[in-house]
Amino acid sequence: MAMNDQDLDQCYSALCEALSRQGEAGAPLLLSMLCLSLISRMDNAGQVLPLIAQAQAAAKDGQTDR
Amino acid sequence: MSNSANTLPDRVPVLIAGGGPVGLTLSALLARQGVASHVIEADAAYCTGSRAICMSRRSQEILGWIGADAALVVKGLSWVGGRSYYRDTEVLHFQMPSEPTQRFAPMVNIQQYFVEQYAHEAALACGALSDVRWNHRVAAVRPDADTVMVDVVSETGTRQVCADWVVACDGGRSTVREQLGLQLQGMQYDGKYVIVDIRQKTRRAVERLAWFDPPSNPGSTILMHRQPEDVWRIDYQIRDDEDPAEAVKPENVLPRVQSHLAMIGENAPWEVLWISIYNAKCLTLASYRQGRVLLAGDAAHLVPIFGVRGLNSGLDDAGNLAWKLARVLEGRSDAGLLDSYSVERVHATHENMAYGAKSTEFMAPPDFAYALMREATLRLARNDASVRALINPRQSTPVSYAESPLNMAEGTAPWTSDLAAPGQPAPEATMPQGRHLTQSFGAGFVCLVFCSDDAPDLSPLADLSALGITMQPVPPSCAQAWQRYGLGTGVDAALVLVRPDGYVMGRWPGVDGVAMRKAIADSGVWP
Numbered sequence A: 001m002a003m004n005d006q007d008l009d010q011c012y013s014a015l016c017e018a019l020s021r022q023g024e025a026g027a028p029l030l031l032s033m034l035c036l037s038l039i040s041r042m043d044n045a046g047q048v049l050p051l052i053a054q055a056q057a058a059a060k061d062g063q064t065d066r
Numbered sequence B: 001m002s003n004s005a006n007t008l009p010d011r012v013p014v015l016i017a018g019g020g021p022v023g024l025t026l027s028a029l030l031a032r033q034g035v036a037s038h039v040i041e042a043d044a045a046y047c048t049g050s051r052a053i054c055m056s057r058r059s060q061e062i063l064g065w066i067g068a069d070a071a072l073v074v075k076g077l078s079w080v081g082g083r084s085y086y087r088d089t090e091v092l093h094f095q096m097p098s099e100p101t102q103r104f105a106p107m108v109n110i111q112q113y114f115v116e117q118y119a120h121e122a123a124l125a126c127g128a129l130s131d132v133r134w135n136h137r138v139a140a141v142r143p144d145a146d147t148v149m150v151d152v153v154s155e156t157g158t159r160q161v162c163a164d165w166v167v168a169c170d171g172g173r174s175t176v177r178e179q180l181g182l183q184l185q186g187m188q189y190d191g192k193y194v195i196v197d198i199r200q201k202t203r204r205a206v207e208r209l210a211w212f213d214p215p216s217n218p219g220s221t222i223l224m225h226r227q228p229e230d231v232w233r234i235d236y237q238i239r240d241d242e243d244p245a246e247a248v249k250p251e252n253v254l255p256r257v258q259s260h261l262a263m264i265g266e267n268a269p270w271e272v273l274w275i276s277i278y279n280a281k282c283l284t285l286a287s288y289r290q291g292r293v294l295l296a297g298d299a300a301h302l303v304p305i306f307g308v309r310g311l312n313s314g315l316d317d318a319g320n321l322a323w324k325l326a327r328v329l330e331g332r333s334d335a336g337l338l339d340s341y342s343v344e345r346v347h348a349t350h351e352n353m354a355y356g357a358k359s360t361e362f363m364a365p366p367d368f369a370y371a372l373m374r375e376a377t378l379r380l381a382r383n384d385a386s387v388r389a390l391i392n393p394r395q396s397t398p399v400s401y402a403e404s405p406l407n408m409a410e411g412t413a414p415w416t417s418d419l420a421a422p423g424q425p426a427p428e429a430t431m432p433q434g435r436h437l438t439q440s441f442g443a444g445f446v447c448l449v450f451c452s453d454d455a456p457d458l459s460p461l462a463d464l465s466a467l468g469i470t471m472q473p474v475p476p477s478c479a480q481a482w483q484r485y486g487l488g489t490g491v492d493a494a495l496v497l498v499r500p501d502g503y504v505m506g507r508w509p510g511v512d513g514v515a516m517r518k519a520i521a522d523s524g525v526w527p
Helices: A005-022 A027-040 A045-060 B021-031 B059-065 B069-075 B111-122 B177-180 B250-263 B310-329 B337-363 B366-382 B383-392 B460-467 B480-484 B515-523
Strands: B013-015 B037-040 B054-056 B077-079 B081-086 B089-094 B107-109 B130-133 B137-143 B149-153 B157-168 B185-200 B208-212 B221-227 B231-237 B270-284 B294-295 B445-448 B467-472 B494-498 B504-509
Touching: A005 A027, A005 B337, A005 B383, A027 B366, A045 B366, B013 B021, B013 B081, B013 B137, B013 B149, B013 B310, B021 B037, B021 B059, B021 B111, B021 B130, B021 B208, B021 B310, B054 B059, B054 B310, B059 B069, B059 B111, B059 B310, B069 B111, B081 B366, B089 B366, B089 B383, B107 B185, B107 B221, B111 B130, B137 B157, B137 B177, B157 B177, B157 B310, B177 B294, B185 B445, B185 B494, B231 B250, B231 B270, B250 B270, B294 B337, B310 B337, B337 B366, B366 B383, B445 B460, B445 B480, B460 B515, B494 B515, B504 B515
Parallel strands: B013 B037, B013 B157, B037 B130, B081 B208, B157 B294, B445 B467
Antiparallel strands: B054 B107, B077 B107, B081 B089, B137 B149, B149 B157, B185 B231, B185 B270, B208 B221, B221 B231, B445 B494, B494 B504
């Protein structure tokens, strides 16, 4: 059951603010730690591995423009 | 535009500084309440440039109270949703709540000068109660305990006018606000958008269209809205290192617009009508009442354009203020009622700023973190529907006044819905003969009488009618109304008191009126 739009929005903003406070150099570490926390709460690897593949494909496409 | 041949009186009940859409609508609303007002407008006529173009359903209802809705709907282009693209891929198709039987579309696009025209015509239709003075400007404001002295400058010289009440509707650079020594407080965003109106024929559907990092303008964000008379509104973000003064020069605007029109296949000839530049602001006064001076619209608050809460919130200010000011002027309520205008509308501004800030953080990311998260969202959204809601532009919706001092305690009752709890905008519902419940709102207090009798005996409530409250029976055949107002198995009869601005003030089970009479006696609105 996915979370509702309001909660998704709230978490998105909280993460933006946390990254902003952390600074650009520290952002990968913060994001990696958060991902590990979320991954460890999933039921099994079968739920996670496709999401890693999806993120990798979406990140590769065209690379970053910034 | 021509002015009345009569001289501006020395003494007026209400002087409205600013004849923009908020000031003109307020004047018309006051006239509908039987109150005379004089509008002082520095310009010679309606605004140039289309400016605010998206009118919410709530704004259409408010304009309906002055009879300006029909013209607006006929001229405007209504819409219900939109699409967002990342590069060349659609990543969001959103729809705002709407239904086939609705009275108004969720949004209508129309140039601001038409809204000003229709509001002005509605005011003129009320006869001498509304007097608009073009080419007049407020130069000085001196409040004292019982009146406000205002210096009004026109080509014939300066005239001192003594007003019982002054309402500042004179915009973001309000003279009245400056004269009172007040300053807007809050924050501004750096990201700048160029706003361009062009004339070009199109057969594209009326929708909100957004492109992030489009091939036509890599790195930029572009918004497009259709307007009547073959006009496109185009907003695009410029780079942080661009000089704003250079960015609005046609030689810098036209190539970007042309590139984007070519990309989306809009190849008809076009011409530029208006160019402006904008950065998002979240600014407000702490209070919208300073003694006998009230502030409304951009004079009181500036919110980001993303989500279209600027003019729409200004019209809500006018709708909230008009009935309260009319009651105070006619001695039917104490002046303290006007404090609730400030409390409710300052609260609304904070809500609007919170939503507007979120929209701005997506449309003009303030730093690397917001830019990174936006790029992550857009890239994922191409294949992962679960993140698409984050792209939704959070369009303006009516604000709830859940903490309003005017709300009446509703006691404990097994209501089946909180849509009509005190402080909520009274829900719309279809009524017999194709009517809509909101058509009953906007003039005076209305008491909705929910009971099983199709033609209830209202004589036991005659004392409430004598207070100026109109009784509106809602029989059980109005199933939508019964459901939305919380009637059901637990409550099979009820009274719901709706304010003149269409907000629920209180609701009580049963139709004997005992609890409602007590709430009215305690409210201070009917002293």
